Structure formats: C-alpha cells, structure tokens
Amino acid sequence: MGNAVAIIGTGQTKHGRRSDVCYPDLVREAVTAALEDAGITLKDIDGIVLGTMPSMMEGVSSTHFYFAEAMGSVGKPVLKVETCGSTGQSIGHCGFFWVASGMADIVLVVGSEKMSEGDGQATMTTVFDPFFQRTFAAGAPGVFTMQSMEWMYRFKIPEEKGREAAARISVSNHDNAMDNPHAHIRTRVTMEDVKNARIITYPVRLLDVCPASDGACAVIFATGEKARKICRKPAWIKGLGFRGEEFFYGESDKAIWMSATEAAAEAYRQAGIRNPLKELDVAEIYNPFTYQEMIFYECFGFCPRGEAPDYVLKGTFLKDGELPCCPSGGTLCSNPIGATGLIRLAEAALQVTGKAGARQVEGAKLALSHAMGGVDQFNGVTIVGSEL
Amino acid sequence: MQRVAITHVAQSSGMESKESLMDFTYRVNKEILDKAGLKRREVGCIVAGSADIFHSGLSCANAFDWDGIGAFLKEGSRAEESAFSFIYGCMRILSGRYETVLVTALVKGSENPDNDPITSFYGDPFYLRPVGVNESVVAAMQMRQYLERYGVTEEQCAKVAVKNLGNALFNPYADRKRRVSLEDVMASERVYDPLKALECAPKSDGVVAVLLASEERAKTLSKKPVWLSGYGCSMDHFHPGDRDLLKGQLPAAAQRAYKMAGIDDPGKQIDVAEVCEPYAFQELLWCEHLGFCGEGQGGRWIDSGMPLMDGALPVNPSGGVLATNPYPARGLYRIAEAALQIKEEAGEHQVGKKVRTALAHSTHGFGGQCHSVVILSA
Numbered sequence: 106m107g108n109a110v111a112i113i114g115t116g117q118t119k120h121g122r123r124s125d126v127c128y129p130d131l132v133r134e135a136v137t138a139a140l141e142d143a144g145i146t147l148k149d150i151d152g153i154v155l156g157t158m159p160s161m162m163e164g165v166s167s168t169h170f171y172f173a174e175a176m177g178s179v180g181k182p183v184l185k186v187e188t189c190g191s192t193g194q195s196i197g198h199c200g201f202f203w204v205a206s207g208m209a210d211i212v213l214v215v216g217s218e219k220m221s222e223g224d225g226q227a228t229m230t231t232v233f234d235p236f237f238q239r240t241f242a243a244g245a246p247g248v249f250t251m252q253s254m255e256w257m258y259r260f261k262i263p264e265e266k267g268r269e270a271a272a273r274i275s276v277s278n279h280d281n282a283m284d285n286p287h288a289h290i291r292t293r294v295t296m297e298d299v300k301n302a303r304i305i306t307y308p309v310r311l312l313d314v315c316p317a318s319d320g321a322c323a324v325i326f327a328t329g330e331k332a333r334k335i336c337r338k339p340a341w342i343k344g345l346g347f348r349g350e351e352f353f354y355g356e357s358d359k360a361i362w363m364s365a366t367e368a369a370a371e372a373y374r375q376a377g378i379r380n381p382l383k384e385l386d387v388a389e390i391y392n393p394f395t396y397q398e399m400i401f402y403e404c405f406g407f408c409p410r411g412e413a414p415d416y417v418l419k420g421t422f423l424k425d426g427e428l429p430c431c432p433s434g435g436t437l438c439s440n441p442i443g444a445t446g447l448i449r450l451a452e453a454a455l456q457v458t459g460k461a462g463a464r465q466v467e468g469a470k471l472a473l474s475h476a477m478g479g480v481d482q483f484n485g486v487t488i489v490g491s492e493l
Numbered sequence: 494m495q496r497v498a499i500t501h502v503a504q505s506s507g508m509e510s511k512e513s514l515m516d517f518t519y520r521v522n523k524e525i526l527d528k529a530g531l532k533r534r535e536v537g538c539i540v541a542g543s544a545d546i547f548h549s550g551l552s553c554a555n556a557f558d559w560d561g562i563g564a565f566l567k568e569g570s571r572a573e574e575s576a577f578s579f580i581y582g583c584m585r586i587l588s589g590r591y592e593t594v595l596v597t598a599l600v601k602g603s604e605n606p607d608n609d610p611i612t613s614f615y616g617d618p619f620y621l622r623p624v625g626v627n628e629s630v631v632a633a634m635q636m637r638q639y640l641e642r643y644g645v646t647e648e649q650c651a652k653v654a655v656k657n658l659g660n661a662l663f664n665p666y667a668d669r670k671r672r673v674s675l676e677d678v679m680a681s682e683r684v685y686d687p688l689k690a691l692e693c694a695p696k697s698d699g700v701v702a703v704l705l706a707s708e709e710r711a712k713t714l715s716k717k718p719v720w721l722s723g724y725g726c727s728m729d730h731f732h733p734g735d736r737d738l739l740k741g742q743l744p745a746a747a748q749r750a751y752k753m754a755g756i757d758d759p760g761k762q763i764d765v766a767e768v769c770e771p772y773a774f775q776e777l778l779w780c781e782h783l784g785f786c787g788e789g790q791g792g793r794w795i796d797s798g799m800p801l802m803d804g805a806l807p808v809n810p811s812g813g814v815l816a817t818n819p820y821p822a823r824g825l826y827r828i829a830e831a832a833l834q835i836k837e838e839a840g841e842h843q844v845g846k847k848v849r850t851a852l853a854h855s856t857h858g859f860g861g862q863c864h865s866v867v868i869l870s871a
Contacts, residue, residue, distance in 0.1 A: 108588065152726075159545035159552040166547055166614035167573065170858055173731045180745055182726035183863065184581060185573040187545070189553035195570050199581060206587035207495070208724070231552040348566050349559045352515075367566055479556040 109329030109493055110204045111339035113211075114143025115451035120320030120439040121289040128163075128219045129175035132321045135444075136176055136215060139323035145335060147177040150325075151209035154184045156196035156216050157443035162228040168217075176215050189232065190391070191347070191478030192216060193322070193446020194485030198345050200326040201487075210331050216448075217321035218441035225317050225442070232480055238354065243306065245393065246314065248480050250306040252359040253396035259360040260411025268308060270414035271395040272299040275312045275437065277423055278392070282434025284463035287448075289318040289439040308396075315393040320441030322448045329493070340454035340489040343471070344378070346371025347485040354480050365404035365477065365484040372473070372486040373406075381406045381428075382421075385488075386469040387456045388430045389449040391476040392437050398430070401475065405486075424466065432456070432464040446476025450487050457491040497586040498711035498718035499869065501529045501704040502829040502838075507668030507697035507817035509603040514549070518561030518599045521700040525595070526563070529704050529714055536704075537591035539564040541571040542578030542598035544821035547611040550604065562597045575701070576726075576824035576855035576865035582705050583721050592710040596703050598822035602696040608771075608820060615858055617731075626733070629693060631859035632772040633685035635738040639774055640687065642739060643789030647687055650774035651678040652795045654691050654815055657770070660802055661812025663841035668697040668817040678773075692773035692815075699819025701826050719832040722850070723756065723868030725749025733859050743782035743856075743864040750852075750866040751784075759784040759852070763868075765834045765844050766800075766808045766852040767827035770815060775861070776800075776808060779854060783866070807844045810834065824855025828867055835871050 116138025123131055140146060153176050160166035169178070169185045176183075184203070188195040193216045200214035226244030233239040242248075257267045276296060282288035294312055302310040332339040346368040350357045357363065369381075378384050388405070392398035399413035407428060408416040416422065422430040431437070433452045436445050453472035455461040461469075470491045477484050503525035510517050526533060541562050543554040551557050555571035562569075568591075572578035575598030582596040605611070612628035639645055655675055661667035673691055681690040704714070711718035727742035727749070747759070756762045766783070770776035777791025785806055786794040794800065800808035809815075811830040814823050831851035833839040853867040 159554070160614060161546045161552050164618055165616075166544075166611075167858065169573075169728070170615055170731050170862055171617060173728055178728050179730055180727055180742065182746075182749070183728045184577050184726075186570060186577070186581065187553070187573055188555050188571055198570065199572075199584075202581065202584040202588050202590075205590070206584035208584060208587065228552050231546060231550075232556050233551075234557065235550055347568055347570060349555070349564060349569065350566060352557050352560050363566055371568065479553055482556050482559065 108205045108207065110201050110326055110342045111329060111332035112324055112454040112489065113327045113332050113336040113339050114139045114325040115454055116142055116323045117287045117448060117451060118321045120287055120318045120441055122221050123319035124221065128222065129172050131219055131319060132172045132215060132217045133175040135321035135323040136213065139213065139325050143325045143335065149211050150177065150181065150213045152182045152203055152212045153178040154186060154196045154199045154203065154212060154214045156186050156192035158192065158218055158228065159187065161231055162223040162225060164223055188483055189478035190442055191446055191476040191483040191485045192443050193448065194450065194476040194487060195347060197324060197447055197450045197487055198347060198485065200324065201342050201345060204326045204328055211325060211327045214324045214326060214447065215321065216444040216446065218443040219319045220317040220441060221319050246306040246309060249394045249397055250309045252481055253309065256360040256400050262411060262414055264308065266414050267396065268300065270399060270417040271313055272296050273417050274395040274398050275299045278431055278435045278437040281424060281432050281464060282438035285433045287439065288434045289316050309394060313395040315437050315440040318439045318441040320439060320444050322444040322451050324447055324451050338458045340457050341493045342487065343490045344372035344375030344488040345486065349483040352482065359481050362400060362404050364482065365401060368484040368486045369405045372488050376488045384471060385428055385473050386471050387432060387466045388428060388473040389433060389452045389475065390430055390435065391446060391449060392431060392435045393440055395437065429466045432466055446485065449474040449476060453489050457489050495587045495589055496708040497583045497721045498706055498708065499703050499832045500706045500711050500715035500718050501525050502832055503528060504666050504701040504826065504829055505699055506666045507699050507819060510601065510698045514557065514599065514601050515561040517601065518558065518597065518700050521702050522561065522563050522597055525702040525704055533563045536595050537593045538585050539567050539569040539595045540578045540582045542575030542596065542821060542825055543571060543600060544573055547614060548600050548605055548821055558599060574824060574855065574857050575822045576867065579703065579825055579828055579867065580724055586705050586707050592707045594705040596705060596825065597700065598825040599700040600819045600822050601698045602819055603698050608696055628859055629685050629688065631733050632775065633688045635860040636687055636772065636774045638739055639778055645777065645792035648675060648679065649792035649795055650777065651675055651692060653770065653773035653776045654678045656801060657809050657813045657815040660810050660842055661816030664811050666817065667812045669695045688772060694771040694814045694818035697817045697819045699817065699822045699826060701822055701829050703825065703829055703832065717836050719835045720870045721867065722870040723750035723754030726865045728863040738860045739778065741861045743779060743861060746864040746866045747783050750868050754868040756868065760806060763806060763850050763852045764846060764848040765810065765831065766806065767811060767830045768808055768813065768854045769823060769827055769856045770809065770813050771818060773815060780808060783852065803845050810839065810842045810844050824865060827853040827855055831869050835869055
C-alpha cells in the first residue's frame with residue numbers, strides 16, 4: 106500500500122472573531138502551536154502546503170505569498186491546493202502524498218480563514234456560474250436547505266421528526282463545544298432555543314447554522330520512520346478519499362449524495378473498514394448545518410438511508426453513544442472555512458492519540474474526519490488510527 | 494524508488510477560443526485520453542491546475558473545472574498553479590497508490606480582465622495595492638536594477654522578444670504570432686519604463702494536459718516515456734521591498750532540482766530549456782540563476798546565440814510565455830513543451846540537436862516570487 110505516513114503534531118488558534126491579530130499572525134499562531142506540539146522547528150520542515158478559500162474571500166489572491174513569513178516558507182518548497190470548503194481535507198491529502206512520495210520527510214500543512222474581514226456568502230454566490238445559477242443563488246443556506254428538504258421529502262421523514270433530530274444535533278454540538286477551548290461558539294442552548302430561533306431559510310433556523318469564524322490550523326505529516334523517532338504517539342493515516350460530482354446543482358441527486366458516499370467508501374476500503382458504525386470510535390464531520398449532518402451519517406454508512414433522525418433521537422452519535430460525532434463541537438460551533446476540514450483532521454488525530462483533553466472520547470483508536478465543498482459538489486474523508 | 498513518467502501531452506492553441514471553458518477543457522482532455530487509448534474510468538486520479546475568481550469569474554475554480562477535466566466521481570484535487578498541479582500529480586504516482594494521473598491546467602484569459610489588475614491582488618490591500626504595484630510594475634523595477642547593476646543593455650533584453658516571437662512562428666499553438674525586429678521591439682510603447690509592450694507577455698487562453706504514469710505502466714502506454722528526474726521549488730518573501738529582486742529564490746529551486754537529477758554542470762548537461770519569461774529581460778536573469786551563464790552575463794549570453802533555436806542550449810523553442818501566456822496554465826505548457834522536445838514530437842519547433850535532458854521552469858508572483866524547476870529525461 107506504499108509508504109506509511111503519520112501526523113506528528115497539530116496546532117489550532119482560538120477560533121472566533123480575532124480582531125486582535127492580522128491575518129498572517131493568525132496563521133503564525135497555528136503554525137507555532139503545531140511545531141511546539143511536534144517538538145520540532147521550521148528547520149525540520151521540508152515542504153509546506155497551504156489552502157484557503159478563494160481570493161474573493163481572502164481579499165488577497167495567492168495567499169501563499171501573503172503568509173510566506175507566517176508559515177516560515179521563505180526559501181522552502183510550497184504547494185497551494187484549494188478545493189473550496191473541502192480545502193482542509195484536500196491539503197491534508199496533499200501533505201500525505203508529498204510524504205508518501207518520498208520527496209519529503211516532514212511536511213507542514215496549513216489552512217486558514219479570517220471570515221470577519223471578508224464576505225462569506227457573497228463569495229459562495231460566485232461559486233455558481235454567472236449565466237444560469239448565480240442569479241438565484243442565495244449563498245450557502247439556500248443550497249443546504251434545498252438539499253435538506255429534498256432529503257426529507259425523498260425518505261418521507263416527517264417534518265417534526267427532522268426538526269426534533271436537527272435540534273438535538275444543535276444542542277449536542279453546542280454542549281461539546283463547551284469542552285473545546287478552541288471553539289468559537291461556547292454557549293449552551295436548549296431544544297426550545299433551537300426550535301424558536303430566527304428562521305434563516307425554512308426550516309433552517311439560526312442555531313442550525315455555523316458561525317463565520319476567524320481561525321487557522323496546522324498539521325505536520327512525517328514518514329513512518331521519522332514519526333517513530335520524533336513522536337511518542339503519532340496518528341497514522343489509514344485511508345483517504347476525495348470525490349466530486351457535477352458542477353450544475355440540478356444534475357446530481359443530493360439526497361443520496363454520491364460524492365460523500367464514495368469518498369467515504371474509498372477511505373474505508375483503504376483502511377479495511379467494513380462496518381463503520383462498529384469499527385470507528387469517533388467521527389469529526391463537516392457539519393455547517395444540522396440537517397446536513399444527518400445526510401452525512403447516511404452517506405458514511407453509519408445508518409441506513411432515511412433513518413438518521415431515528416439514530417440521532419436514540420443518542421447513537423452523542424459523546425457517550427455508540428459512535429460519538431463531533432466531540433469538538435464541530436463546524437457548527439467554529440467555521441473558519443479554509444481551516445475547517447483540517448481542524449476535523451487535527452481533532453481526529455488528537456482523539457486517537459489521547460490528546461483531546463476534556464473532549465476526549467475514552468479509548469478512541471480509529472477516527473474519521475471529513476470536509477465538504479463547493480455547492481454540495483465535493484467531499485473528502487481521511488481516516489486516522491492509533492496504530493498503523 | 495518508484496519513478497514517474499509523462500507518457501502523453503495535449504494542448505490547445507493559446508488564441509481566443511469560442512468554446513465555453515468547460516467544452517474547451519473537455520476537448521483537450523478527450524484528445525489526450527484518445528492518444529493514450531485510455532477511457533476516463535481507467536485513469537487513476539485527476540489533478541487540475543487553475544486559478545480562481547480573477548482568472549475565471551468563478552470562486553472555487555475546481556467546481557467548474559471538474560466536469561471538463563473528466564473528474565466526475567473520481568479521485569482528484571486541484572492546485573492553484575499548474576507546476577504545483579504537475580508535481581502533485583507526480584507525488585500521487587510516486588506514493589505507489591496510483592498508476593496513472595491526468596494533470597490538466599486551464600484558463601480562458603480572453604474572458605477576464607488584464608493581467609495587471611489581476612496581479613495587483615497579490616499585494617496586500619494596505620501597503621502595496623494603494624501605490625499601484627502589480628506584476629508589470631515590479632518587473633519594470635527589476636529590469637531597471639538589472640540594467641544598472643550589470644550593465645546589460647535594453648537592446649540585449651529586447652533580443653529575447655525577437656528570438657521568442659520568432660520561434661513562435663513555428664509553433665501552431667502559439668497565441669502571439671508576429672515576426673518582429675529589434676527595432677520593432679525597441680520602438681514599441683514603453684508601458685512601464687524601461688519595459689516595452691513587445692517585451693511583455695500577452696494574455697492568452699489555454700488548456701494543456703499531461704498524462705503521468707508509474708514506471709511499469711509508462712512502458713506499456715508509450716514507446717517513449719519522458720521521466721521526471723528532478724524537481725525543486727522555493728518561495729520568496731512577501732513584500733517586494735524585503736527582497737533583492739536580482740537575487741531571488743530561483744538558484745535555490747534550481748539547485749534542489751539539479752541535486753535530485755544529479756546535474757552539476759547545467760549549461761552542459763541540459764539540452765533545451767523552457768523558461769517562464771512573462772517579461773523579456775527575465776529570461777536572461779532566469780538563465781543566470783539557472784546556471785546557464787554567470788552572474789550579470791545574461792546580455793552576453795543572448796549575444797552569443799547560445800539560446801537560439803539552433804544554439805548550444807536553446808531556450809523557449811516554443812516561443813515561451815512572451816508568445817503564449819495562459820497565466821495559471823503557463824507552467825504546465827513549459828513542462829509539456831519540454832517533454833515534446835525529448836519525445837521529438839515538437840514538430841516545426843523541434844530543436845536541431847538531440848535532446849536527452851530538458852528543463853522546464855515556472856514562476857508566478859511579483860518578479861519571480863515563487864519558482865518551480867522540473868528536469869525531464871529521456
């Protein structure tokens with residue numbers, strides 16, 4: 106299966122509204138934390154991968170230039186990889202392949218976003234083509250709500266049941282975020298708070314939706330040999346998959362969502378996972394919208410199609426459930442987009458190495474991380490384990 | 494160690510295309526798969542090279558690219574610059590996990606604003622952009638320094654444009670096709686003093702694809718695979734004022750590539766070079782940094798005729814970026830052209846000498862802010 110690759114260090118900023126730092130300094134904060142976590146210095150880094158959202162969000166194009174000093178990449182090889190919201194997973198995959206190719210021993214991967222300085226929803230609208238789709242695009246909520254409605258209609262999920270389950274997901278993610286010192290939104294909410302929150306796009310309400318966060322994440326990948334030498338407890342990359350579907354939204358079936366289904370299937374195949382619900386110990390899912398998290402459960406094979414609300418209502422995905430999902434509070438409580446997918450991977454690595462602090466799932470050995478991008482077009486999955 | 498080869502190449506013309514970007518991309522991808530006798534489903538993985546909103550009118554360029562590059566429900570990714578996407582494709586093969594990877598770079602320059610306003614967005618909005626800095630402005634400052642520090646003349650710089658536009662007449666895919674004399678170049682408008690209009694690259698359309706394969710697969714796919722033997726990349730400081738524009742990161746990138754390829758005398762061991770020269774004088778500066786001639790010797794190097802099509806080390810037989818500039822795709826065009834020279838498939842712009850080792854170079858940013866060097870071998 107090729108060379109073994111492991112994660113030997115991760116670093117995250119405190120996510121939220123970070124008017125105390127400029128954008129490059131936000132990046133520096135995550136890079137410094139990751140280097141400290143791995144116990145190495147910039148001298149040990151052979152290459153750097155960066156990913157963010159597109160220029161319109163950043164206000165600067167080709168951000169690898171802007172962050173040159175902050176990432177410590179002056180005089181070093183760089184790669185800039187971007188796939189929209191799934192960027193965080195895509196740059197992780199690039200870090201993996203750079204090391205697995207034998208062209209580098211240690212690679213630093215950096216994802217970041219300073220959403221308070223850009224216009225996220227305007228940027229999302231420009232992902233649509235300018236001729237057919239853009240005129241009726243309504244940012245992310247418009248799309249994700251349409252998908253949620255399609256899914257509930259397809260599987261005949263009663264609206265009240267969907268509402269109830271989505272509210273549970275909001276409550277549990279907010280509860281989990283209380284244990285995560287990096288999380289943006291750290292407030293407890295009740296079922297009533299969620300159900301009575303302001304409507305964004307029916308049936309999605311304010312507390313069903315992620316915030317717009319500033320934040321950065323850095324993850325350090327190393328060859329198996331280096332990892333064993335440097336790191337007491339590395340997180341091994343077990344499997345990865347990335348899939349994208351048609352550009353035009355109407356051409357694909359978003360209730361079944363083949364890109365999500367097949368990205369996970371590819372990662373499972375590589376990791377030798379047959380029954381994800383039983384075999385996985387924890388999952389960090391890219392869940393900017395509560396309803397969408399349920400579609401992911403189904404695509405990832407955690408439950409049969411159309412049954413996610415039942416599983417949610419019986420507590421399968423709670424922190425003490427059969428497969429805890431998003432013990433970090435997830436994307437729902439922090440979403441610096443370019444970093445978010447990498448944060449999922451970092452959190453998964455923390456879980457399988459027992460370094461997740463108050464949000465640790467006891468005895469976690471195998472974890473799934475995920476990110477979604479584009480207009481419901483892309484999905485990336487990475488599976489990490491405590492053993493190779 | 495695993496090896497990786499380019500087995501096939503396909504490219505579009507750099508001239509304005511009437512097709513939509515999706516059709517434009519599809520056509521070149523179909524062509525390369527047909528050449529290789531492969532079906533889309535038989536390709537292991539697909540990597541795009543493209544830039545977002547300012548070069549395409551769309552954020553998250555990979556979203557629109559995806560159908561045209563044939564990546565529907567396939568393993569894939571996208572890098573923001575085409576030399577990056579090439580090396581990422583190579584990494585996927587070298588990892589031992591894929592036997593074939595299709596790398597496609599694409600842009601329709603004709604559908605978006607001029608390069609100068611677009612490249613001004615490399616600068617930060619606080620210090621650089623308000624004073625009007627863009628790629629051409631920095632290049633003009635760089636050229637002025639080059640002339641003054643080393644005594645290279647404006648005529649010597651202009652000769653690069655004469656050479657490259659002359660070579661482009663033999664390249665059916667070139668965008669700017671026009672026979673120009675030294676007088677024409679010198680008399681063309683001074684757009685950013687001392688840079689003249691004919692010394693600046695145009696803005697082109699372009700889709701280029703290369704098929705990569707593992708050693709075993711390459712031997713069955715192609716009679717003459719071209720092997721990756723060296724790669725180097727290096728990036729400079731963000732602020733142009735923090736840099737010596739004449740001593741950038743290209744020597745570091747080149748040394749990495751030469752070390753990997755076992756090259757210690759590039760001027761002798763490299764048979765042909767495709768260099769990314771959006772501004773004529775940069776070809777001279779880059780050739781110095783690549784070790785083809787000594788520091789400050791770029792002017793004499795072009796006078797000697799060495800880099801001409803029939804010279805000892807032809808540079809840009811395709812006409813280079815001065816003839817065809819599909820900005821984010823131009824690096825992969827250099828790599829594809831270098832591969833064609835080794836394969837002896839460059840047609841009318843095939844150099845006279847036998848090519849065993851070719852160098853391809855890509856740069857983007859202000860005055861060579863990030864350089865990639867690729868060495869290919871027969």
